[in-house]
Amino acid sequence: MSQSVETAPTRPDQAPLASLRIRRHDGSEVAADPGRWARAYEQVYAEALDLSDHNDPPIEERLQSHAERPGFGLLAALDGDTVAGYVYGYTLQPDTLWWDGLTPSPAAEFVREDGRRTVGVCELLVAAPWRRFHLGATLVSGFLAERTEQRAAALIAETNNVVLGRYSDYGFTRVGTMEPYPGWRPHHMIVRDLTHRPAATT
Numbered sequence: 259m260s261q262s263v264e265t266a267p268t269r270p271d272q273a274p275l276a277s278l279r280i281r282r283h284d285g286s287e288v289a290a291d292p293g294r295w296a297r298a299y300e301q302v303y304a305e306a307l308d309l310s311d312h313n314d315p316p317i318e319e320r321l322q323s324h325a326e327r328p329g330f331g332l333l334a335a336l337d338g339d340t341v342a343g344y345v346y347g348y349t350l351q352p353d354t355l356w357w358d359g360l361t362p363s364p365a366a367e368f369v370r371e372d373g374r375r376t377v378g379v380c381e382l383l384v385a386a387p388w389r390r391f392h393l394g395a396t397l398v399s400g401f402l403a404e405r406t407e408q409r410a411a412a413l414i415a416e417t418n419n420v421v422l423g424r425y426s427d428y429g430f431t432r433v434g435t436m437e438p439y440p441g442w443r444p445h446h447m448i449v450r451d452l453t454h455r456p457a458a459t460t
């Protein structure tokens with residue numbers, strides 16, 4: 259069941275955000291209609307859909323599978339029924355493959371998962387008309403503020419320096435490199451401690 263949690267801040271110089279609503283969606287809701295979120299993804303990555311990163315597994319299948327995982331949550335910015343942006347993730351379980359192949363090889367304790375330790379942030383996107391109004395920051399801080407895990411982890415394509423910079427501003431630190439799925443481009447693995455949360459960004 260989705261839940262309205264806040265209305266994005268309205269400022270005179272941020273007219274495109276004035277009509278946005280921020281809503282949480284749980285796994286059952288996303289699994290019931292993954293196409294809605296997949297379409298937004300395909301618009302944002304329209305120029306790069308031929309890359310394995312964006313089509314293997316197909317995004318709708320990926321969303322469906324992720325939505326069924328423990329601790330799944332998606333925080334969306336909506337303009338009416340239009341998806342302006344979203345961030346989603348789930349809680350890593352003891353048998354997760356999340357850290358497999360991370361280079362340099364991490365200590366066993368670093369990659370130990372107990373089903374409560376880490377939220378894997380799988381996707382963050384903001385559609386073009388709503389970019390550069392700090393909506394990405396608002397989504398990430400709103401999403402992480404409600405998590406109970408001790409840390410968050412995410413993967414950023416190695417060439418995506420703009421997004422790496424964004425996540426650095428969101429408090430994440432790079433811990434290594436990996437190829438998340440066979441055939442994908444190398445990705446940076448980034449991690450943020452959630453036990454000492456900075457004040458929410460607005």
Ligand SMILES: CC(C)(COP(=O)(O)OP(=O)(O)OC[C@H]1O[C@@H](n2cnc3c(N)ncnc32)[C@H](O)[C@@H]1OP(=O)(O)O)[C@@H](O)C(=O)NCCC(=O)NCCS
Pocket residue numbers: 302381382383384385388389390391392393394395396413414415418420421424
């Ligand atoms: C990354 C993304 C979510 C950021 O969304 P956003 O709401 O525009 O981000 P914010 O407003 O919080 O941050 C904007 C800041 O990012 C930087 N930035 C954003 N786009 C930039 C660009 N094309 N070139 C340089 N800097 C850029 C700037 O520092 C900017 O601040 P400024 O506008 O004050 O100069 C959005 O660009 C996006 O969806 N990108 C495509 C999807 C993607 O790559 N997602 C990450 C997958 S891991």
